[in-house]
Amino acid sequence: MATTAPLSLVNVTLEYPDGGGTTTALDQVSLTASAGQLVSLVGPSGSGKSSLLATAATLVRPTRGQVLIDGTDTAGLKDKELSALRREKVGIIFQQPNLLPSLTAVEQLVISAHLRGKTAKAARARAAGLLDVVGLSASAGKLPHQLSGGQRQRVNIARALMGSPKVLLVDEPTAALDHERSAAIVGLLRQVTTEFGVATVMVTHDTEFVPLTDAVATMRDGRLTAPVLALSPSGAP
Numbered sequence: 001m002a003t004t005a006p007l008s009l010v011n012v013t014l015e016y017p018d019g020g021g022t023t024t025a026l027d028q029v030s031l032t033a034s035a036g037q038l039v040s041l042v043g044p045s046g047s048g049k050s051s052l053l054a055t056a057a058t059l060v061r062p063t064r065g066q067v068l069i070d071g072t073d074t075a076g077l078k079d080k081e082l083s084a085l086r087r088e089k090v091g092i093i094f095q096q097p098n099l100l101p102s103l104t105a106v107e108q109l110v111i112s113a114h115l116r117g118k119t120a121k122a123a124r125a126r127a128a129g130l131l132d133v134v135g136l137s138a139s140a141g142k143l144p145h146q147l148s149g150g151q152r153q154r155v156n157i158a159r160a161l162m163g164s165p166k167v168l169l170v171d172e173p174t175a176a177l178d179h180e181r182s183a184a185i186v187g188l189l190r191q192v193t194t195e196f197g198v199a200t201v202m203v204t205h206d207t208e209f210v211p212l213t214d215a216v217a218t219m220r221d222g223r224l225t226a227p228v229l230a231l232s233p234s235g236a237p
Ligand SMILES: Nc1ncnc2c1ncn2[C@@H]1O[C@H](COP(=O)(O)OP(=O)(O)OP(=O)(O)O)[C@@H](O)[C@H]1O
Pocket: 016, 017, 018, 023, 024, 025, 043, 044, 045, 046, 047, 048, 049, 050, 051, 052
């Protein structure tokens, strides 16, 4: 039996109203990401990368085409059902970690689980496990201002994994980091994608990190320039 891809976009078109007309941000884009696969999404400014991520995250409904999350066609869902599906199955990592200034690293994670209705005990156990995975066990009690930019991004990644998502959508995770920290963050995304079997799509300007990913999708003017290109499994050039 064929396995269902965690994320599948089929002929997705997204038009924004623009004065009297429309701007086409996505033009019949099709993209599939499978469990454990890290796909990098590259392209010039304005080519539609953020629009693709927002549509895959179900934050924006496409004008035409289908977005399937873990096999569910999201077009048929009411807003409330869509929010529930997003909470359950999609982890979103923005460029800026957006951590709450008064909460420690572990509390950032626990509160997100609380919002999903998990018990405090279960949430604390999962949070501790995830902070360990991202290499922050020793910093669990630190506030955001006591963490480096790279550490804050690690908390962000751990928080996105709290709900056991099937899909991880990552927008420019290295934009605010130096080269060494950027490489470490992409390496961590590589690791958690495999370890948790999520389908990850990462928008990046840093094309030098593309070889660390499994496949690359290149956008221009709202379209994929070619089918998603699979890279060698080892990530070697
Ligand atoms: N909310 C919006 N309303 C109207 N047009 C929009 C909106 N968001 C994006 N666009 C337009 O859609 C197109 C794609 O934009 P998008 O932000 O997805 O590109 P991008 O590749 O992510 O760019 P960047 O790398 O600069 O973030 C652009 O022409 C942009 O001007």
